Amino acid sequence: MIQDIIKAQLANALQQLYKADAGSQGIVIEETSPDYEGDFTFVVFPYLKVSRKNPEQTASEIGNYLKVTFTELESFNVIKGFLNLSVRTDYWLNFLFENYQKENFGKAEPNSKQAVLVEYSSPNTNKPLHLGHIRNNLLGFAVAQILEANGNIVKTCNLVNDRGIHICKSMVAWMQLGNGETPESSGLKGDHLAGKYYVEFDKQYKKEIESLRLSGMSIEDAEKKAPSIIAAQDLLVKWEAHDPETIRVWKTMNDWVYAGFDETYKKLGVRFDKFYYESNTYLLGKEIVQEGLINGVFFKKDDGSVWIDLTEDGLDQKLVLRADGTSVYITQDLGTAELKYKDFGCERSIYVVGNEQDYHFKVLKLIASKLGKKYAPGIYHLSYGMVELPHGKMKSREGTVVDADDLIAEMEHTAAETTKALGKMEGESEADLAILYHTIGMGALKYFLLKVDPKKKMMFNPEESIDFQGNTGPFIQYTHARIRSVLRNAAGFNKNSFDPKAVVLSKVEKELLVKMYQYPLVIAEAAKDLSPGVLCNYVFELAKIYSLFYHDHPIIKEPNPDQKTMRLFSCELTARIIKSAFGLLGIQVPEKM
């Protein structure tokens, strides 16, 4: 990379001129701001102490030194303490020529880096997926893809929360009110059917609490004594005792939900290497408790419950095993971590889970490391922010959710309307159009969710539809479609005649080349930060520069064959990068739209 060469050159210059031992690692250069002439900028302020000259003199001195030693340097200019360096045009043209037809440009050597396990999605099986889950799924998928492109070996898994009191609530309501309703008989998708009874349960439960309260009971008591909740708790006990009828209903309902999830996952385009089910893992972790007791990490209270004291680490005491010997959430997760390590052998393990569980994962990692687990340092909670509506957080029970399937359907619908209104796709088959609408609708939705920093909470207003113009998925997809159209029209053009010396680069043309040159670095940065947003920003900037280039320069009609070739190569590489980057984000790009 040219950046490394520049840094080495600068380090050498500082050494020779001022005897400053910076080492190329310590040198920082940045992209020159567009308002100034140059490609890269070196800020000399930190080195005034060693140069003992004013900023301008120092920068000029370094610039003049580089002019002699650095052959790729075209020119330089100095403004205050900023040394702006321009790289020779040849360098960028050679880059283009060498890479324009590389299928995997930007991606690191596959399987060249550490193995990583990414756990994401992890749904509850009592209700359908909503917008928050979509964010989780897209993030998990994109992060896995990005890590893979970065050279990591990546495995993905999904820990399905298929048991517990919330599942029993749906079951109770269905058993009492369902009259044997099934997805077939109701025409409802399985997960939506289960969700319907989850809501039914809550309605009935609330009514019961209300009437108990009217009869003089306190709220706390009413919440515990309401017949519905008692029924649900009974059911949980029966489930744990493997009562055949309970297990049968549980299995039936869960299977409906899985069929529903499967459909939604397909529409979202996410996949998993392995599914874990909590019904199989919820008893895990007890051996670890024993282990911790033996080596003194845990302690037992008089009632028999087992705890860990994390007060030294600024946290509280935390229960790891109940007095009756049953495990709690953290116990299970410790056990599951062990299981995952056994299954995949990944020392690095990423959990894509909402930021409401920051505390839990802090504790998990801390306990694992106190237990001396090899995988403890590699536990990483990719803590993403909630998706909020104008009224606040989404709550399934209260029906204030943006349903995943509804939203996907709406996005496809809007894509169809917009496409029809533009009228460019007339004559295409219905089947092709359906695929296109899905591609564009999902492109808009995915880009919308992925472009914001995962760590930050984000706002979604259902009243305002997601844009298809500007900084959006469809704009970038459109840029790709446009390039493909140019390349189709240019088919048959003889690309052999390419003499770099006969080419002149305009400002935009050069900007485009420099932008494309950055792609490998952007993948590495996105992987380092586990942030698909970095990639979104990059590909948007690329598409913008391309659009300007396209607007200002003829491509097919360019008379100079070398210039024309250079432009076609630029088109080709831009299209490849857009397709590649969007691929990592899980977004398809159309040939026409």
Next chain:
RNA sequence: GGUCUCUUAGCUCAGCUGGAUAGAGCAACGGUUUUCUAAACCGUAGGUCGAAGGUUCGAGUCCUUCAGGGACUACCA
């Protein structure tokens, strides 16, 4: 109460380990199509980066305090 976190244009968001005059998109207003796809391009307007101190050559970025949001602080998962 304690811990964590957020606050940048009317709205939604960028801003890399401190660097030049704080950037996009949407919304508003005006312009560009006999020419390779106008889901595009160009322009105008819009900001005391929540507030106040501090650190230094330099702070949206680091530190402190305060204000206002949010999350967590379950023998629920």
